[in-house]
Amino acid sequence: MFDHVQHRVVQAPTAGTSTPDLAVAVCNAGGLGFVALGALDATGAGKAIRAVRQGTDRAFGVNLFCHAPARRDPAQEAAWIDSLRPAFGRFGAVPPTTLTEIYPSFRGNDAMLQVLLAERPAIVGCHFGLPVPDQVAALKGAGCRLWATATSVAEGQAIVDAGFDAIVAQGWEAGGHRGIFDPDGPDPMTDHAALVRALLPLGLPVVAAGAIMDRTAARAAMGAGAVAVQCGTAFLRAPEAATSAPHRAALSGGQTVMTRAISGRPARCLCNDFTAIDGAGAADYPVAYDIGKALNAAALAQGHAGYGAFWAGTGAADSVARPAADTVLAISP
Ligand SMILES: Cc1cc2nc3c(=O)[nH]c(=O)nc-3n(C[C@H](O)[C@H](O)[C@H](O)COP(=O)(O)O)c2cc1C
Incomplete structure (x- = not known):
């Protein structure tokens, strides 16, 4: 091989x-x-x-x-959307009303x-x-x-x-x-x-x-x-990588955590505003990722990069x- x-x-x-x-x-x-x-x-x-x-x-x-x-659970998805409403509110935005399975x-x-x-x-x-x-x-x-x-x-x-x-x-x-x-x-x-x-x-x-x-x-x-x-x-x-500028910048911080809040599945991410949210009630993967990306877009539109999916391993600071x-x-x- x-x-x-x-x-x-x-x-x-x-x-x-x-x-x-x-x-x-x-x-x-x-x-x-x-x-x-x-x-x-x-x-x-x-x-x-x-x-x-x-x-x-x-x-x-x-x-x-x-x-x-994904196991679709309308009540759980509505509750997850609602729990992220204050985060959207920080950027003068409102969350989407429905979510989709973005990755078949x-x-x-x-x-x-x-x-x-x-x-x-x-x-x-x-x-x-x-x-x-x-x-x-x-x-x-x-x-x-x-x-x-x-x-x-x-x-x-x-x-x-x-x-x-x-x-x-x-x-x-x-x-x-x-x-x-x-x-x-x-x-x-x-x-x-x-x-x-x-x-x-x-x-x-x-x-x-x-x-x-x-x-x-x-x-x-x-x-x-x-x-x-x-x-x-x-x-x-x-x-040669397409890593965003804020993601590259965050790597030197090095601190990572496993979170479900961003996508609905456990993933290791550099600590940021998103990883501070408890992901226990997150919708199923990849439905949760739909609103995770929407929140990041709302934040970026106001110049705030703290809700990016900045995936990285525990060796991030050594990149x-x-x-x-x-x-x-x-x-x-
Ligand atoms: C930004 C990022 C995206 C990833 N996306 C995938 C993916 O699409 N498919 C996959 O099999 N693994 C993916 N992984 C996991 C890697 O395959 C691998 O397990 C991981 O990068 C190894 O740990 P390290 O990042 O500390 O080197 C991803 C990892 C990172 C950091």
Whole structure:
């Protein structure tokens, strides 16, 4: 799987901040680039994949969100909207009256499957769960290698049982959305090193993810048995990334917290006005994200950046502003 990859550094798919240019830069530097498709429709996904192909002839991966459909609860959604009314009021705005599922799951997204079958990316990675068996069979038939995120041994076992090729062991310290299949189920909150060790007996290659910011951390993860390291926050300040200016600026603060308030699923975010809100009553993912984005837009319109989804891992303060190729070389174990 890493035959043609010189450096065992995987650039994490980071929806909203990673770009085709970032994947190209990482691949051409000898790492493994990924394109995040979770927030794109089928047309956008096809364009993103073709944009990477124009910049590199090396293998790269794409990444999909495989969450269970949101449980719609009108009373809970109304209560969540109401609880955010004062925050909107700070900016002279009112919250939306209805919310939508802004990111459809790949499960059941046939248009997306058809794009993948036509484009045949080398690796298809999954977050928040697994595709349905027919999708798995179709992607394997097209020659794609399948990866999925696990936050526990039980999820790792489900990934093995589904016939996947590799497991991404996402530690509690990792930035962005936790890949946990059921956000309402028990969460072991395991760090990546312990999770890698716990997943190895399942027999698949394990990629370590979570606050891996330099070569020392990468070597430690490889020492725990990982076949490669997957880094998201380390690339957030790259010029090739689409990270917003306030998000880049906030990274140096470094303090992060796991919150459901922004999207309805647990995700590690730099502390800001949004993470100060208790997310216990949040609507289901991705319905809550709809109003989360609306609140951020209302705040930004008044010049306030404190409600952004500033996803980052616990190593945020160690992120460095430099070309992605330099980050690949700096982390390469
Ligand atoms: C801004 C951001 C967005 C992310 N988006 C995705 C995504 O779209 N798909 C995915 O599988 N993981 C996503 N992740 C999680 C990464 O795959 C990975 O687990 C994480 O970045 C590793 O921790 P680190 O950020 O400390 O390196 C995201 C992480 C960040 C920081």
